[in-house]
Amino acid sequence: MVGHSPPPFFKRGPAPLAKLVFFLVLSLALLVSDLNLRYLDAFRQGLSVLAYPLQMAAATPADFVRNASDYFASLVRLQIENKELKSKQLKEGERLLRLEQLEQENRHLRTLLEARERQPVKSTVAEIMYTAKDPFSRKVILDKGAQAGIEAGQAVVDDAGVVGQITRVFPMQSELTLLTDKDQAIPVMVVRSGLRAVLFGSGDGLMELRYLAANADVQPGDKIVTSGLDGVFLAGLPVATVARVERDQAQTFARIPCLPAAGVERFTHVLVLGHRESLPARPPEVEPVVSKLKGRRARSAKE
Amino acid sequence: MQPTNRSRRILLPVKMWFVYTTLFVALFLNYIPTGHLPAVPDFVALVLAFWCVREPLKIGIGAGFVFGLLTDIGVGAALGQHAFAYVLVAYAANELSRRVLWFTPVEQALHVLPLLFLSQVVMVIVRLMAGAEFPGWWMFFGTFVAAVLWIPLHYVLLLPQYQPMERDDNRPI
Numbered sequence: 193m194v195g196h197s198p199p200p201f202f203k204r205g206p207a208p209l210a211k212l213v214f215f216l217v218l219s220l221a222l223l224v225s226d227l228n229l230r231y232l233d234a235f236r237q238g239l240s241v242l243a244y245p246l247q248m249a250a251a252t253p254a255d256f257v258r259n260a261s262d263y264f265a266s267l268v269r270l271q272i273e274n275k276e277l278k279s280k281q282l283k284e285g286e287r288l289l290r291l292e293q294l295e296q297e298n299r300h301l302r303t304l305l306e307a308r309e310r311q312p313v314k315s316t317v318a319e320i321m322y323t324a325k326d327p328f329s330r331k332v333i334l335d336k337g338a339q340a341g342i343e344a345g346q347a348v349v350d351d352a353g354v355v356g357q358i359t360r361v362f363p364m365q366s367e368l369t370l371l372t373d374k375d376q377a378i379p380v381m382v383v384r385s386g387l388r389a390v391l392f393g394s395g396d397g398l399m400e401l402r403y404l405a406a407n408a409d410v411q412p413g414d415k416i417v418t419s420g421l422d423g424v425f426l427a428g429l430p431v432a433t434v435a436r437v438e439r440d441q442a443q444t445f446a447r448i449p450c451l452p453a454a455g456v457e458r459f460t461h462v463l464v465l466g467h468r469e470s471l472p473a474r475p476p477e478v479e480p481v482v483s484k485l486k487g488r489r490a491r492s493a494k495e
Numbered sequence: 496m497q498p499t500n501r502s503r504r505i506l507l508p509v510k511m512w513f514v515y516t517t518l519f520v521a522l523f524l525n526y527i528p529t530g531h532l533p534a535v536p537d538f539v540a541l542v543l544a545f546w547c548v549r550e551p552l553k554i555g556i557g558a559g560f561v562f563g564l565l566t567d568i569g570v571g572a573a574l575g576q577h578a579f580a581y582v583l584v585a586y587a588a589n590e591l592s593r594r595v596l597w598f599t600p601v602e603q604a605l606h607v608l609p610l611l612f613l614s615q616v617v618m619v620i621v622r623l624m625a626g627a628e629f630p631g632w633w634m635f636f637g638t639f640v641a642a643v644l645w646i647p648l649h650y651v652l653l654l655p656q657y658q659p660m661e662r663d664d665n666r667p668i
Contacts, residue, residue: 208555208589215560215582222564222575227625232574243526243568246519250526250569323530325570327630328622333528333571360571367571374628395628 233360240362254322314466316340318348321365330373330393336464337364345424347465353430353453354378354418355462368462371431371452372397380431381419385409388419391431391450399432401448406439410448426465430454506656513655514546514554518562526569533633536641539566539577540584540614544607545648547588548595559585576621580614587613604645611638 205211225231240247316336324331336342338361346358348368356376360367369376374395381388387409394400404410414434420427432450439446521538529535539562546554563578570577587610588595595606615638623629 208586211556212582212586215556216579219560219563219575219579219582223573223579223621223625226574236568236574239564239568243565246523247526247569250523251528254528322528325525325528325530326572327531327634328572328627331571375626 236360237362244362251321314341316342316464316466317461318342318366318464319461320368324367330370331359332368332370334358334366334368334462334464335364337362337366339363342366342464343467346467347425347429348462349429349465350454350462352455353432354425355454357424358464366464371399371454378425378431379419379421380416381427382410382434383415383417384411385414388421391416394449398435399450399452401434401450402445404446404448406441406443406446408446410434410437410446412436415453416450424467506653507658509550509553509656511553514550517542517652518546518558522562522565522569525566531630534636534640536637536644537611537614538641539563540581540611541607541641541644541648542652543581544584544588544610545645545652547585548592548603548607549653551589551592554585555589556582556585573622573625576618579621580617583617584610584614600646600649603649604642607645608638608642611641 206214222232226236318334318336318340321333321335324333334342334348342358342361344358344361344366348355348358354371356368356370356373357378358366359369370393371378371391372393372395374393376393378391379388380391380401387404389401389404389408391399392402401410401416412434415430416432416434418425418427418429418431430453432452435449435451437446437448518539521542524538543554543559543562547559559581560578563576563581564574566572566577566581567574588607591606591610595603598606612635615635619629619634
């Protein structure tokens with residue numbers, strides 16, 4: 193009789209503890225492959241088809257509240273906004289006129305130089321529907337998706353500068369990761385000194401210039417624009433302003449927090465820029481000398 | 496047919512379609528885009544814990560996993576984050592069910608509070624290990640709201656089981 197367990201009164205399948213371990217391991221595997229390896233985008237797309245109707249229904253109350261607040265927006269506020277927009281338009285108008293003339297001139301010069309013409313970038317206007325609920329990241333949901341031709345990786349700007357980048361695309365919506373999201377990176381240039389660097393979101397609504405030497409030529413108030421080295425963002429879009437520079441003798445790098453130029457956390461309409469013209473292919477890697485030597489040695493050994 | 500231990504009142508057997516409907520309603524409530532509003536409870540965790548306490552033989556870890564994945568998709572979290580937490584909640588609620596059912600609803604809420612709190616802590620740990628920012632202490636307020644909601648939930652979700660099959664005024668229960 194030893195080793196015989198009594199017959200179970202209720203059929204419960206595998207032991208609860210075994211089930212627990214199985215499902216915990218399964219969810220951990222999902223977590224690792226989603227966060228580190230990004231294998232699960234197709235799986236997520238599949239499941240999101242299931243969740244989509246419920247999601248749409250749940251977004252309706254938020255839509256309703258948003259529309260209602262728009263509707264009841266006070267007349268005064270609208271008048272003020274109108275005045276601001278008009279004065280802004282006047283200011284921009286003058287610059288726009290000059291821009292057209294400059295573009296004309298640029299085209300002439302480029303043809304003179306027989307340089308490749310810059311391709312105009314296709315862009316889509318999108319509206320921000322709501323902030324994604326995940327409290328650990330700074331993401332918002334846009335009302336345009338794959339059906340409007342939006343693809344993952346596209347740059348998003350508003351009237352004042354770069355806002356972020358599209359990270360996930362659904363059929364009718366897309367997910368925009370803000371620049372202030374932790375570790376969201378963008379290659380930039382300091383306008384005054386021409387210094388190139390990488391700007392990271394620091395997670396508290398600010399951004400940070402990292403990996404700049406303690407004696408780098410950066411001052412508070414410096415404007416920071418995209419450098420265009422990534423092939424995603426156009427060069428010269430405003431990104432941030434340097435808030436302060438903390439140089440510490442003990443640290444190799446300076447700590448440089450920056451304020452975002454665009455209204456990164458408070459806009460309603462944004463512009464999704466199309467993909468840039470593809471950059472020339474990278475030159476082939478030169479094989480290091482050491483490996484050549486090794487190869488020769490190996491060959492001579494064979495002989 | 497399981498007696499509610501406290502009142503010794505015999506309830507009708509639970510209908511599984513009702514259990515899943517309430518879970519989907521909770522999922523719907525979780526999907527409402529409240530942004531980073533503090534003190535929004537995790538409805539799915541709450542309803543899941545409720546049914547796992549009431550019906551440990553009928554619902555458990557598997558449902559926790561599936562509804563966790565659906566929550567992950569809907570709120571744009573890392574895939575598996577809520578699944579991990581809900582599997583733990585379902586298991587603990589199943590194991591606690593024999594003890595918890597002997598208490599009044601208020602005392603039950605006190606038992607469930609640490610459970611829901613644990614699920615939030617697990618999610619925070621998982622995401623911080625993956626390198627996300629700490630969202631702030633406000634995200635734990637929702638747990639306390641959820642625990643308070645347990646008391647009305649206790650009556651609302653059991654309502655269909657209180658209804659007798661045929662109405663009879665002379666029936667003792």
